[in-house]
Amino acid sequence: MAKIMNLDGTQQLDLTRGTVEQAYDRWAPVYDLVFGGVFAKGRQAAIAATNKIGGRVLEVGVGTGISLPLYAPNLRIFGTDISEAMLDKARRRVSEGNLKNVEGLAVMDAEKLEFPDNSFDVVMAQYVVTAVPNPEKALDEFARVLRPGGELIILTRVSADTGMRRFIEQKLQPVVRPLGFRTAEFAWSRYAKWLAGAHGIELAERRLIPPLGHFSLVRFRKIDVAKAA
Numbered sequence: 001m002a003k004i005m006n007l008d009g010t011q012q013l014d015l016t017r018g019t020v021e022q023a024y025d026r027w028a029p030v031y032d033l034v035f036g037g038v039f040a041k042g043r044q045a046a047i048a049a050t051n052k053i054g055g056r057v058l059e060v061g062v063g064t065g066i067s068l069p070l071y072a073p074n075l076r077i078f079g080t081d082i083s084e085a086m087l088d089k090a091r092r093r094v095s096e097g098n099l100k101n102v103e104g105l106a107v108m109d110a111e112k113l114e115f116p117d118n119s120f121d122v123v124m125a126q127y128v129v130t131a132v133p134n135p136e137k138a139l140d141e142f143a144r145v146l147r148p149g150g151e152l153i154i155l156t157r158v159s160a161d162t163g164m165r166r167f168i169e170q171k172l173q174p175v176v177r178p179l180g181f182r183t184a185e186f187a188w189s190r191y192a193k194w195l196a197g198a199h200g201i202e203l204a205e206r207r208l209i210p211p212l213g214h215f216s217l218v219r220f221r222k223i224d225v226a227k228a229a
Helices: 017-027 031-035 040-053 084-097 135-145 163-179 188-197
Strands: 003-005 011-013 056-060 076-081 102-107 120-126 146-157 201-209 215-222
Touching (some): 040 120, 056 135, 084 102, 135 146
């Protein structure tokens, strides 16, 4: 298994790509039923932010394609996911909905995106960062394929740094990891640390999203150096 460093410097076993892929293959038949309603408000907020920007959009972790019908028809969408079973459902959704603005769907590792630099106006990642083996590496990839002036929009669970909630999240971690989730490793300080080391990226917005205020919609903007000059 891959290892990560916690913010306190200790090592902890983490997810592997195989674990994630298997977990989401298992989720594919029931994902929309289980998570469709629960994450609806966050999904709608993220899509609304994307539609305002426009252009070419990469949705990493597109899953069953539940978001695809919500994008404005003038946008061009490419979706990737680690799970072939999830993408099979997404392809059916594209076909049945006649979603002509979807350029393509492909199995792809979020940490090794198969696109040139500066390919997209928006990179969207819904509930993905906490599920990949090396989150900071994935965030770096999202930033790499984003065009200057574009935005990285993520929906993500933000865990607690301290207190009873953190204690509970740590206890739940071994239970939910085989399901493809993490509960205790993603306090905002971790995102802030990545941002501090990311060249040419700034925070545009962070706001709480239901359910329970444990999730956030975060918008990072890639600075257009030419315009800034």
